[in-house]
Amino acid sequence: xxxRHGRTERSIQELYRDDPERADALAFGxxxxxxxxxxxxxxxxxGGAIPFAHSMPEGTLPALFARxxxxxxxxxxxxxxxxxMEGKAPLILQGERPLVAETPEHLLDEPVTSYANHFIRxxxxxxxxxxxxxxxxxxxxxxxxxxxxxxxLGELEARFPVVTRQxxxxxGGNGRAFFAPQTRGNQWxxxxxxxxxxxxxxxxxxxxxxxxxxxxxxxGHYGADPHLSGAADRPAIARGxxxxxxxxxxxxxxxxxxxxPIPHIHGAxxxxxxxxxxxxxxxKWLTRIWIRDRVHDGAGMGGTSYRIPVRPIVPGSNSNxxxxxxxxxxxxxxxLSSHAHGTRLPAGTRSLDLxxxxxxxxxxxxxxxxxxxxxxxxxxxxxxxPANRHAWQRWTGRVTLxxxxxxxxxxxxxxxxxxMQPHAAANWNPQGYGANPISRAAxxxx
Amino acid sequence: MRAMILxxxxxxxxxxxxxxxxxxxxxxxxxxxxxxxxxxxxxxDGEGRSETFAYCTVCHNTALIRRNRLSRDQWDGLMxxxxxxxxxNPLEGEFRDTIVNYLATHFGPAQAPARGRNPFLN
Numbered sequence: 001x002x003x004r005h006g007r008t009e010r011s012i013q014e015l016y017r018d019d020p021e022r023a024d025a026l027a028f029g030x031x032x033x034x035x036x037x038x039x040x041x042x043x044x045x046x047g048g049a050i051p052f053a054h055s056m057p058e059g060t061l062p063a064l065f066a067r068x069x070x071x072x073x074x075x076x077x078x079x080x081x082x083x084x085m086e087g088k089a090p091l092i093l094q095g096e097r098p099l100v101a102e103t104p105e106h107l108l109d110e111p112v113t114s115y116a117n118h119f120i121r122x123x124x125x126x127x128x129x130x131x132x133x134x135x136x137x138x139x140x141x142x143x144x145x146x147x148x149x150x151x152x153l154g155e156l157e158a159r160f161p162v163v164t165r166q167x168x169x170x171x172g173g174n175g176r177a178f179f180a181p182q183t184r185g186n187q188w189x190x191x192x193x194x195x196x197x198x199x200x201x202x203x204x205x206x207x208x209x210x211x212x213x214x215x216x217x218x219x220g221h222y223g224a225d226p227h228l229s230g231a232a233d234r235p236a237i238a239r240g241x242x243x244x245x246x247x248x249x250x251x252x253x254x255x256x257x258x259x260x261p262i263p264h265i266h267g268a269x270x271x272x273x274x275x276x277x278x279x280x281x282x283x284k285w286l287t288r289i290w291i292r293d294r295v296h297d298g299a300g301m302g303g304t305s306y307r308i309p310v311r312p313i314v315p316g317s318n319s320n321x322x323x324x325x326x327x328x329x330x331x332x333x334x335x336l337s338s339h340a341h342g343t344r345l346p347a348g349t350r351s352l353d354l355x356x357x358x359x360x361x362x363x364x365x366x367x368x369x370x371x372x373x374x375x376x377x378x379x380x381x382x383x384x385x386p387a388n389r390h391a392w393q394r395w396t397g398r399v400t401l402x403x404x405x406x407x408x409x410x411x412x413x414x415x416x417x418x419x420m421q422p423h424a425a426a427n428w429n430p431q432g433y434g435a436n437p438i439s440r441a442a443x444x445x446x
Numbered sequence: 447m448r449a450m451i452l453x454x455x456x457x458x459x460x461x462x463x464x465x466x467x468x469x470x471x472x473x474x475x476x477x478x479x480x481x482x483x484x485x486x487x488x489x490x491d492g493e494g495r496s497e498t499f500a501y502c503t504v505c506h507n508t509a510l511i512r513r514n515r516l517s518r519d520q521w522d523g524l525m526x527x528x529x530x531x532x533x534x535n536p537l538e539g540e541f542r543d544t545i546v547n548y549l550a551t552h553f554g555p556a557q558a559p560a561r562g563r564n565p566f567l568n
Contacts, residue, residue: 085475095509097480126480129473131466181555182515184524227532228505234533261465264472299531316555318523430520 048444049405055376063341063408063440087263089116094186098122098228099265102191105441108357109337111387111394112166113194115263121171121192123300124225124236126265127285134261134269139253143220143291146211153255153270160201160209165250165275166391168359169194170330172278172306175435178425181316183432190335190439195357195392198273200254203289204247212243212291219246220296221272221283238298239280239306240290245328250275250390253286275390276361278306278327278433295326304430315428324429329361331436332421334368334395334413339443347446351400352409358383359392360415367414368395372407375423375438404446412438484508494548501545505534511553518550 043049046062056062082090083101091101101120108117130137135154142148151159171192173185186192220240227234245251252273255262262268267284274281280300290296300306304321313319338355345352352372358365364386369378381397401407414420425435486499488508502511516524525542528534537545 083479085479086471087475093509094513095507096482097507097509099476099480126473126476129466129469131470134465134469181517184514184516184520187513229533231533261469264469265476268469303527303531305531316517318519 043406046406046442046444048446049403051401051403051405051407052373052376056374062406063442083120085265087116088120091117091119092189092191094188098124099126100186102186102188103194104340105190105335105356106337106340108191108193108335109355111195112258113196114258115260115266118194118196118257118266119171119192120265121186121279122225122236122284123280124227125230127224127226129264130269134255137269139270139286140288141206141210141291142288144213144216144293145207145291146213147209149206149210151206156201156206156253156270157255160205162199162201163252164197164199164256165252166195166197166387167250167252167273167275168390168392169196169273169275169279169282170333170359172280172327172330172433173431174330175333175425175437176432178435178437179315179428179432180425181428183428183430185432190333192279193333193335193357193359193392195359197258198252198254199256199259200252200270200273202249203251203253203272204249206253207246207289207291210291215293216291217243218292218294218296219243220290220292220298221281221286222288222290222298223267223271223283224285224287235299237280237283237300238296239278239283239300240292240296240298241274241277241281242326242328245274245277245281250388276329276359278330280306306431306433308429308433309427312427313429319430321430327433329363330359331434332358332360332363332365332413332415332419333436334358334365334411334421334439336409336411336439336441339409339441341441342443343441344444345446347404349401349404349445351398352443353396353398354381354409354411355394355396356411357392357394358413360413360419362390364416365393365395365413366416366418368397369412369414370397370399371410371412372399372401374408375410378412401445405444407443407445409441409443410438411441482507488512490552492548492552494544497541498545498548501537505532511549514553515556516549516553517555518546521549521553522546 039053081093083093089107091103094100094102099122103117103119137153138150140150174188174192176185177187177189218240220238222235222238225236227236254273255270270286272283272286306327307321307324308327310325336356358368365383368381368383370381371378379399381395383393383395386393412421421436421438423438425437484507489495489499525537529536
C-alpha cells in the first residue's frame with residue numbers, strides 16, 4: 001500500500017510544500033471543487049477516498065500534511081524525537097537543553113493529568129535536587145509589603161489554609177507551530193497544557209499576612225533554576241503579574257501535585273500555580289516573590305516576551321513590542337484525546353465516540369463543536385462543567401461517517417464570551433503567543 | 447503504643463528517604479538528558495558550522511536552533527536579543543556575519559510551514 005502510493009503522495013506533498021497556491025489550483029481546479037483526476041490524486045495521496053471532498057475548502061492543506069511535525073504523534077518512522085525519561089510517557093522532545101517536552105493530545109485523555117503525561121518546560125537548567133527535608137525550603141516575600149516574610153514550606157503549610165484544586169497550566173506559547181510564518185521558540189502543537197490537581201496555600205493569604213503597601217501593583221517571581229549560561233547572577237526567568245491575578249483565589253503557592261510531593265522536574269518542593277495565564281507565571285522551584293511598585297522588569301518581561309500586539313502587525317515583520325500588551329488570560333482552545341491524528345479504523349466504521357478537553361484561561365468554555373466534513377456542518381458536543389474554576393472541561397460526543405475513506409475531525413471550542421477558535425492562527429507576533437486555531441486530526445476508515 | 451509510634455516513625459522515615467531518592471533520581475534523569483553530548487555534525491554541513499556550534503552550545507543545545515526557520519533579519523535580531531536579555535557576549539563584525547549567514551542559509555524560512563509525514567504510511 002505504502003509503496004504503491006508512495007510516488008503520488010510525495011509529489012502532491014511536495015507540490016503543496018513548494019507552491020501551495022499552484023498545488024491548490026491544480027488539485028481543486030478553477031471552480032474550487034475537488035473532482036476528477038485531481039480528486040483521485042488527492043485521495044491517493046491521503047490513502048483513501050474523500051467522502052466529503054465537495055466541501056473540502058480551497059486553500060486549505062489537508063490536515064494530513066498540514067499538522068506541525070510536533071503534533072503528528074510519536075509512532076512510526078519520521079516521527080519527532082521522544083523523551084526517554086523514567087516515569088514519563090514518551091512525550092515529544094522539543095529540546096534537551098533547556099529540557100522541553102510536549103504531551104501528544106491523545107495522552108491528555110485523563111481528566112486529571114498524571115505525572116507521566118505532564119508536559120515539561122524549562123527556561124533554565126534543572127537545579128540540583130534538595131537533599132535535606134523539603135519542609136525547610138524557604139521562600140521570601142519582600143518589596144512593597146509592610147512585613148517582609150521568610151517562610152519555610154513547613155510554616156506555609158501550618159500557618160495558612162491548605163486548598164486542593166484542579167488547575168490548568170498552559171505554556172504561553174502553546175499552539176505556536178500554527179503560526180505562519182514560523183515564529184521563534186518551541187514549536188508547540190496543542191500539547192503544552194495540563195490539568196493536574198494542585199495542593200497549596202493561596203498566594204493572597206500569604207500576601208495579606210505580609211501586608212501590601214498602597215504602592216504594591218505587581219509581582220516578580222524568582223526560582224532556584226540556574227540560567228542556561230550558568231551565570232550565577234542571572235535568573236533563568238523572572239516573570240510577574242498584576243496584583244489582581246496574584247490575589248485571585250486560585251493562584252496558589254503549591255507543594256503537592258496529585259496528592260504527592262511535586263516531582264522535581266515540575267518544580268519541587270514549592271512552585272507557583274497561576275492558572276489560565278501563561279505558564280511562565282507558575283514559577284518552579286520558587287524562592288522569592290518580590291512585590292513591585294511598577295510592572296516587573298525581570299527576565300521574560302517587556303518587549304516581545306509574553307506580550308502580544310494590540311493592533312495587528314504584518315506577519316514576519318520586526319517589532320520591538322513597545323506597544324504590545326502583556327499576555328494575560330489564555331485564549332480558548334480544545335484538544336481531541338480519544339483519537340490520535342493518523343488513527344486508522346476498520347472498514348465499515350460508521351460512527352466515532354469522541355472525547356477531549358477545552359479551556360479558556362480565566363473564562364469557561366460554552367461549547368465544543370466538531371465537523372467531519374471540512375467545516376460544512378458542525379455537531380455540538382457535550383461539555384462538562386469544570387471540576388472547579390480554572391479547571392479544564394472535558395467534552396464528549398458522537399459523529400457519524402457516511403462511508404469508508406479519509407476524514408478530518410475538526411474541533412472548535414467557544415468561550416463564555418462567545419469567542420471561537422479561529423480558522424487560522426491570528427495576531428501574529430514575533431515570539432508566537434496566542435495561536436489557537438481550530439485543530440484538525442486526520443483519520444482513515446478502511 | 448510506644449512500639450506503634452516507633453513503627454510509624456520508622457515508616458515515615460522510610461517514606462522520607464524514598465521520596466528524597468525519587469527527587470534525586472528525577473533530577474539525575476533530567477540532568478542526564480540536558481547534559482547529553484552533541485557532535486557538531488548534528489547541524490548541516492556548511493561554512494560557519496563549527497563557529498555556530500561552538501558559540502551557541504555554550505548555553506543551549508542545537509535543538510533550539512534546529513526547530514527554527516527564520517529569515518536573516520530574524521536571526522540577526524535574535525543575536526541582539528540574546529545579548530540584551532540573556533547576557534550573551536555580543537556578537538560583532540565578521541564573526542557575527544559568519545554565524546548569522548550560516549543560520550540564515552541552513553535554517554531560513556520554509557516556503558510553507560514544515561509539513562508532517564503521512565501517518566497512514568508507517
